[in-house]
Amino acid sequence: MSTANAARRPRLEDVAAAVGLSTASVSLVLRGEPGPSAATRERVLAAAAGLGYRPDRTASLLARRRTHLLGVPVVLRDAFRAELAEEVQLAADARGYAVALSAITVAHDEERVVETLLDLRCEALVLLSPELAGARLAALGQRVPLVVVGRHVAPAGFDVVRVADDEGVAAAVAHLAGLGHRDLVHVDGADAPMAADRRAGFLAAAARHGARARVVTGGYTEQDGARAARELLTGPALPTAVVTANDRSAVGLLDVFLRAGVRVPRDVSVVGYDDAELARLRHVDLTTVSQEAGAQARAAVDAVLQRLAGNSTGPADTVLAPRLVVRGSTGPPRPSAET
Amino acid sequence: MSTANAARRPRLEDVAAAVGLSTASVSLVLRGEPGPSAATRERVLAAAAGLGYRPDRTASLLARRRTHLLGVPVVLRDAFRAELAEEVQLAADARGYAVALSAITVAHDEERVVETLLDLRCEALVLLSPELAGARLAALGQRVPLVVVGRHVAPAGFDVVRVADDEGVAAAVAHLAGLGHRDLVHVDGADAPMAADRRAGFLAAAARHGARARVVTGGYTEQDGARAARELLTGPALPTAVVTANDRSAVGLLDVFLRAGVRVPRDVSVVGYDDAELARLRHVDLTTVSQEAGAQARAAVDAVLQRLAGNSTGPADTVLAPRLVVRGSTGPPRPSAET
DNA sequence: TCCCGTCTTTAAAGCGCTTTAACAGGGAGT
DNA sequence: ACTCCCTGTTAAAGCGCTTTAAAGACGGGA
Numbered sequence: 195m196s197t198a199n200a201a202r203r204p205r206l207e208d209v210a211a212a213v214g215l216s217t218a219s220v221s222l223v224l225r226g227e228p229g230p231s232a233a234t235r236e237r238v239l240a241a242a243a244g245l246g247y248r249p250d251r252t253a254s255l256l257a258r259r260r261t262h263l264l265g266v267p268v269v270l271r272d273a274f275r276a277e278l279a280e281e282v283q284l285a286a287d288a289r290g291y292a293v294a295l296s297a298i299t300v301a302h303d304e305e306r307v308v309e310t311l312l313d314l315r316c317e318a319l320v321l322l323s324p325e326l327a328g329a330r331l332a333a334l335g336q337r338v339p340l341v342v343v344g345r346h347v348a349p350a351g352f353d354v355v356r357v358a359d360d361e362g363v364a365a366a367v368a369h370l371a372g373l374g375h376r377d378l379v380h381v382d383g384a385d386a387p388m389a390a391d392r393r394a395g396f397l398a399a400a401a402r403h404g405a406r407a408r409v410v411t412g413g414y415t416e417q418d419g420a421r422a423a424r425e426l427l428t429g430p431a432l433p434t435a436v437v438t439a440n441d442r443s444a445v446g447l448l449d450v451f452l453r454a455g456v457r458v459p460r461d462v463s464v465v466g467y468d469d470a471e472l473a474r475l476r477h478v479d480l481t482t483v484s485q486e487a488g489a490q491a492r493a494a495v496d497a498v499l500q501r502l503a504g505n506s507t508g509p510a511d512t513v514l515a516p517r518l519v520v521r522g523s524t525g526p527p528r529p530s531a532e533t
Numbered sequence: 534m535s536t537a538n539a540a541r542r543p544r545l546e547d548v549a550a551a552v553g554l555s556t557a558s559v560s561l562v563l564r565g566e567p568g569p570s571a572a573t574r575e576r577v578l579a580a581a582a583g584l585g586y587r588p589d590r591t592a593s594l595l596a597r598r599r600t601h602l603l604g605v606p607v608v609l610r611d612a613f614r615a616e617l618a619e620e621v622q623l624a625a626d627a628r629g630y631a632v633a634l635s636a637i638t639v640a641h642d643e644e645r646v647v648e649t650l651l652d653l654r655c656e657a658l659v660l661l662s663p664e665l666a667g668a669r670l671a672a673l674g675q676r677v678p679l680v681v682v683g684r685h686v687a688p689a690g691f692d693v694v695r696v697a698d699d700e701g702v703a704a705a706v707a708h709l710a711g712l713g714h715r716d717l718v719h720v721d722g723a724d725a726p727m728a729a730d731r732r733a734g735f736l737a738a739a740a741r742h743g744a745r746a747r748v749v750t751g752g753y754t755e756q757d758g759a760r761a762a763r764e765l766l767t768g769p770a771l772p773t774a775v776v777t778a779n780d781r782s783a784v785g786l787l788d789v790f791l792r793a794g795v796r797v798p799r800d801v802s803v804v805g806y807d808d809a810e811l812a813r814l815r816h817v818d819l820t821t822v823s824q825e826a827g828a829q830a831r832a833a834v835d836a837v838l839q840r841l842a843g844n845s846t847g848p849a850d851t852v853l854a855p856r857l858v859v860r861g862s863t864g865p866p867r868p869s870a871e872t
Numbered sequence: 873t874c875c876c877g878t879c880t881t882t883a884a885a886g887c888g889c890t891t892t893a894a895c896a897g898g899g900a901g902t
Numbered sequence: 903a904c905t906c907c908c909t910g911t912t913a914a915a916g917c918g919c920t921t922t923a924a925a926g927a928c929g930g931g932a
Binding site (some may be wrong): 205206207217218221222225249250252253254255256258259391 | 887888889890891892
Binding site (some may be wrong): 573 | 879880881882883884886887888889
């Protein structure tokens with residue numbers, strides 16, 4: 195207890211003093227860099243543990259101009275994107291990167307959150323279905339390694355990872371057609387990202403299967419699905435099956451159907467999109483198209499780390515295959531409802 | 534273009550050179566500290582803007598041993614806590630603090646997330662309904678300013694902000710009793726945080742109103758509510774009203790009820806808890822008890838900043854008043870179901 | 873004219889870590 | 903015995919900013 199006996203956080207220097215070495219050696223040992231001998235390593239590690247030493251990330255980062263931090267703006271209210279963010283954190287973790295999340299809110303739009311994240315010195319950004327205009331994305335891509343997930347946009351100075359949404363919806367339609375459905379409705383995602391792909395996939399697939407196909411304007415929230423459901427209920431005749439633009443919309447739609455006495459899947463089959471956690475809930479038990487959140491997250495992290503390492507061979511558009519997950523919300527159409 | 538014409542990020546020194554001042558002055562100006570004259574300020578600001586200068590947070594933090602960062606572990610899958618996190622970010626923002634979120638996942642338990650956040654040099658932590666044992670919380674509170682939100686735990690080296698859950702449930706019961714309900718069920722939160730308070734509040738209030746009161750084991754997820762609903766449906770007689778431990782549970786319960794042909798609120802009234810976003814959805818339209826997320830978040834941020842400033846007058850337990858939000862899921866009991 | 877107080881500005885010493893270049897101290901080779 | 907080359911270790915110079923103690927500038931009162 196020389197001068198300061200206040201419980202100061204131990205520094206590298208303290209560890210060095212404890213073992214009678216220089217801070218340089220200790221630094222090497224602690225980071226597992228080659229150089230120090232086995233005996234030295236052991237002593238240092240023991241001393242560090244004894245002192246309860248934890249490196250000061252800030253200082254370390256300042257010194258090496260690296261942060262090993264990935265920035266991810268999140269919309270906390272969107273369950274699927276939150277799930278995706280979680281997967282990104284998992285994937286980043288496995289590669290030795292930490293993730294800083296920052297919430298997009300009314301007071302903090304996407305642009306501002308990006309700045310916050312950059313101020314935290316994130317080395318790269320992972321944007322989940324960003325709403326930023328293409329030009330803004332390109333500009334941002336100039337500044338920092340970037341990967342855009344879940345949006346069909348031409349890669350320009352950044353990478354894109356997404357799922358072939360048209361195929362996903364096509365698989366859903368094929369499934370319904372296989373069950374005998376001939377009158378399909380798509381509650382679309384209006385002008386949201388990927389909505390166009392899903393809509394096009396629906397129309398093309400329905401045509402291919404010779405089914406009657408209608409599109410109702412929807413959106414990506416439960417509200418939107420509920421609204422579409424009310425529209426369908428007041429319309430002339432219910433279709434035998436509905437494919438929504440995402441699971442949240444499907445849940446809203448289901449809810450309104452149930453309240454109206456429409457049984458699922460007896461009266462109407464419903465297919466969602468995303469395979470979000472809520473689709474997996476036993477009481478919802480929604481047939482849906484999996485976006486393979488884990489795979490997308492891993493691909494995104496890999497892409498951005500490649501770019502960070504400078505091994506990026508030009509902007510890449512990675513398109514993963516979706517996967518139909520059949521659950522209890524789909525079944526054969528009611529005989530009376532056919533033709 | 535002397536040596537490095539690579540687009541290096543401008544430093545404080547560059548700004549200083551541009552205006553012919555020292556870095557010290559520039560630093561003062563940029564932080565709005567008193568000292569520099571108005572004329573100087575203007576010149577510096579102009580130069581900084583011209584160069585597109587952005588301070589290096591890492592270096593700044595290293596130098597002043599402050600980060601102005603609040604750490605918040607989040608469970609992204611829990612919509613209400615995510616909403617709370619969002620409110621915390623808003624509140625922190627208003628007070629000049631940034632928020633670092635880190636996701637609690639299967640691979641990253643609460644304890645580990647806390648370490649991650651501390652490594653990022655968060656100055657204080659805001660824990661939203663943490664699951665850590667009381668002793669661990671106390672230990673953590675020794676290390677770093679801490680506030681626990683939404684958990685009824687004795688403050689010990691940290692502050693607690695919560696809502697009077699027993700009162701909230703009591704208000705719900707009073708509302709139902711006022712409508713004429715005499716046969717109530719509480720689908721509780723099992724052993725989750727605050728569940729005991731809500732359960733006790735329910736029993737006490739029901740007794741006060743002379744209503745028949747039953748408690749069914751539930752939990753905080755849709756699954757739990759759905760399970761409880763199935764249990765009620767197979768039981769002897771449905772109650773005329775159900776109070777759940779939270780909104781998610783209520784939604785699961787509603788869903789199962791609807792599928793079983795039970796109409797809400799005609800056959801059964803349902804009250805949730807939290808006033809999460811999903812309760813507000815038009816098609817759910819759930820009567821619920823607001824936890825005043827915004828107020829809790831603000832109180833939490835204030836408490837932890839006080840503690841950080843050292844003005845904390847001992848551990849505080851701030852208990853806010855809940856507020857009943859009446860929506861469409863409650864109504865008078867069916868005449869036939871009375872008595 | 874000189875001294876002093878007020879208002880600005882700055883030199884320089886860190887913050888805690890990384891990294892580079894250089895330096896001991898031994899064998900091995902000649 | 904001498905040089906060469908390892909291997910292991912370290913002194914010292916930063917990283918980009920903040921902060922402190924002190925120096926300048928300037929005007930007013932004695």
